[in-house]
Amino acid sequence: MGGQFMDGEAVRRAIRRIAHEISERHPKGEVALIGIQTRGVPLAQRLAKEFALIEPGQTLPVGSLDISFYRDDLAKNIPVPKGSEVLFDVKDKTVILVDDVLYTGRTIRAAMDALCDIGRPKVIQLAVLVDRGHRELPIRPDYVGKNLPTAPGAKVKVKLTEQDGEDGVAIEKEAA
Amino acid sequence: MSTGWHRKDLLSLRELSVGELNQVLATAKVFKEILGRPIKKVPSLQGRTVVNLFVEPSTRTRISFELAAIRLSADVVSLDKDSSSLRKGETLFDTAKNLEALQAGIIVIRHRSAGAAHFLSTRLKASVINAGDGAHEHPTQGLLDTFTIVERLGKLEGVRVLIVGDIIHSRVARSNLWALTKLGAKVTLVGPPTLLPREFEDLGVKVSYNLDEELEQADVINLLRIQHERMVQARLPSVGEYAGLFGLNLDRFQRCKSGVLLMHPGPVHRGVEIASELADGPQSVILDQVTNGLAVRMAVLYLVSGGRGLGDS
Numbered sequence: 001m002g003g004q005f006m007d008g009e010a011v012r013r014a015i016r017r018i019a020h021e022i023s024e025r026h027p028k029g030e031v032a033l034i035g036i037q038t039r040g041v042p043l044a045q046r047l048a049k050e051f052a053l054i055e056p057g058q059t060l061p062v063g064s065l066d067i068s069f070y071r072d073d074l075a076k077n078i079p080v081p082k083g084s085e086v087l088f089d090v091k092d093k094t095v096i097l098v099d100d101v102l103y104t105g106r107t108i109r110a111a112m113d114a115l116c117d118i119g120r121p122k123v124i125q126l127a128v129l130v131d132r133g134h135r136e137l138p139i140r141p142d143y144v145g146k147n148l149p150t151a152p153g154a155k156v157k158v159k160l161t162e163q164d165g166e167d168g169v170a171i172e173k174e175a176a
Numbered sequence: 177m178s179t180g181w182h183r184k185d186l187l188s189l190r191e192l193s194v195g196e197l198n199q200v201l202a203t204a205k206v207f208k209e210i211l212g213r214p215i216k217k218v219p220s221l222q223g224r225t226v227v228n229l230f231v232e233p234s235t236r237t238r239i240s241f242e243l244a245a246i247r248l249s250a251d252v253v254s255l256d257k258d259s260s261s262l263r264k265g266e267t268l269f270d271t272a273k274n275l276e277a278l279q280a281g282i283i284v285i286r287h288r289s290a291g292a293a294h295f296l297s298t299r300l301k302a303s304v305i306n307a308g309d310g311a312h313e314h315p316t317q318g319l320l321d322t323f324t325i326v327e328r329l330g331k332l333e334g335v336r337v338l339i340v341g342d343i344i345h346s347r348v349a350r351s352n353l354w355a356l357t358k359l360g361a362k363v364t365l366v367g368p369p370t371l372l373p374r375e376f377e378d379l380g381v382k383v384s385y386n387l388d389e390e391l392e393q394a395d396v397i398n399l400l401r402i403q404h405e406r407m408v409q410a411r412l413p414s415v416g417e418y419a420g421l422f423g424l425n426l427d428r429f430q431r432c433k434s435g436v437l438l439m440h441p442g443p444v445h446r447g448v449e450i451a452s453e454l455a456d457g458p459q460s461v462i463l464d465q466v467t468n469g470l471a472v473r474m475a476v477l478y479l480v481s482g483g484r485g486l487g488d489s
Contacts (some may be wrong), residue, residue, distance in 0.1 A: 114218075
């Protein structure tokens with residue numbers, strides 16, 4: 001398996017659609033977006049931008065979450081942590097966690113732990129650009145850009161202009 | 177961004193690269209933010225065991241390491257010489273092997289002999305953190321002093337740091353020296369000739385025997401404790417004379433830069449190394465050093481454990 005799965009236009013359309021779904025389910029805009037570092041953060045910012053176009057005058061607060069200290073997997077290279085940046089009170093809010101790829105669900109579990117140590121949201125929802133399956137935990141997304149059936153060993157590579165200079169989703173060859 | 181922290185142990189700052197020093201400081205900065213939150217705890221070291229083996233007395237460092245381990249969700253036990261079999265003549269190596277047999281993943285050791293941490297690190301699978309070995313090094317103190325300067329002044333490059341006092345007995349001075357010079361600070365050591373051998377010049381720092389000549393240049397003044405317990409022979413005529421020549425009093429403070437940072441690793445002898453009014457004054461960062469010590473020790477525990485929380489392996 002290999003090759004491009006979503007081009008730049010498809011990525012942007014998916015983000016726009018998720019923003020519409022958020023506005024349908026939260027017409028009063030009483031939600032906050034928190035991106036999981038690294039690529040969840042620009043995704044959350046773009047969702048907020050799209051949301052403001054759909055619901056003029058409504059600005060969703062955006063934060064970023066560093067889950068380095070909450071991971072349960074072995075780290076070969078320890079990243080230099082950036083720290084979380086959530087400059088609003090999450091207490092009693094609906095918080096939508098945003099990430100690029102949903103896979104085993106372990107990142108999301110870590111993110112929920114990290115978020116609950118910052119405060120106690122009323123509801124936590126999950127938005128992902130790509131759901132590639134193979135869940136290992138009872139976690140499901142509330143907003144999905146695209147479902148992408150993959151082999152367990154395959155690598156899904158999401159590119160975003162802010163990080164990588166262009167938008168796109170590709171499946172890289174299965175790890176040997 | 178990933179950089180290479182691959183060390184099992186933290187034994188000295190002499191052996192750390194600039195990249196490794198910066199990685200500890202950057203990690204500590206994030207932990208400091210976490211310490212400001214209502215929930216000051218993360219699960220990074222869940223299931224791991226940290227043993228503090230303090231063969232030489234300490235309150236501040238030991239409590240700091242204990243709290244740091246607790247904030248990382250590790251299980252912590254602390255031992256001192258009087259409550260362990262070291263008292264009955266067991267060797268350090270045997271004590272440490274027993275701790276390892278009890279599945280301790282990280283051993284934090286304070287010992288009066290230089291090289292004690294290194295000795296254990298080469299013989300144990302557990303991570304070893306040096307919490308002070310004789311007059312050799314006290315790496316986490318050097319890191320927290322460096323962290324405090326960067327936090328206050330925003331940089332180290334070109335910053336002029338005076339380290340004053342009992343240099344010869346001071347592992348704090350040595351660890352500071354390595355971290356500060358590697359990160360670009362200009363270090364001057366000041367003290368009486370009996371406590372400050374000329375050989376320190378070989379390490380690329382200035383050596384001075386006159387505090388008054390150095391004061392006006394300094395951005396940071398780090399006043400070391402006079403270590404009575406290590407004074408094997410009388411190297412000072414009297415504590416009073418030391419205070420007169422090398423103590424930071426109000427007169428001397430008048431001649432310092434207005435933004436000078438006053439540091440002391442503690443325990444402070446008020447009126448000897450520093451006047452009480454200055455230790456409690458607005459330029460003093462002595463208590464910031466203590467708070468930052470916690471963040472730095474969390475960073476070190478996190479890094480030597482490989483940033484993982486799967487229990488002791």
